[in-house]
Amino acid sequence: MNHSSDLKEEEKKERFFFAFWPDENLQSLLSKLAKDLFPKIEGRAIPQDSLHITALFLGWTLPxxxxxxxxxIPYxxxxxxxxxxxxxxxxxxxKKGKEGIIWFEATLVPLALEKLIKELIQLMIHKKVAFQAYDKFIPHITVFRHVSYQSVPVNMKKNQPIALPTSFELTIEALHLVRSELKPSGSHYTKIWSYSLKP
Incomplete structure (x- = not known):
């Protein structure tokens, strides 16, 4: 006798991460800045509406x-x-293997932001949720993936950053949960939940 019809369909894992999201105007500015700064880069430019800061990457997790x-989180x-x-x-x-990624980086991390990230990590540990750990949180916005090493400016190959012609500010006022779907054209992001950090 087949009892399979009586069983609930097993829940499938999906890819999730927590992020801080620039507004559309800043995303547009960053997309243009990346193309102007690296016109000869051979790699995949991150779509304008996907530019973000990853706060914590969870990976494959049950919805x-x-x-x-x-x-x-609110508690x-x-x-x-x-x-x-x-x-x-x-x-x-x-550099990652034969390729690499290029990102824009913030030098200073406010203590309030470090504290928030630590609290988020503690919650994941408490709930036994796997996440991608790192030694230190470095706020960055990836602008190119799968970058050919040969196309990278010489000084960047020597682990020397390039100063941006004009620095920019990103205001963080909300934490977002994002679903990442893997597609032939690259990852597709959907914000599915947001939490205001403002008092």
Missing amino acids: SLVDEITKQ FLKPEGFPLSLLFDKAVFK
């Missing part, structure tokens, strides 16, 4: 567990000092 986490996080601004003043190349 039901993510839903549970979002319900806990677990205690944001102070928001909204706050990050000053981005340099472009950095990070």
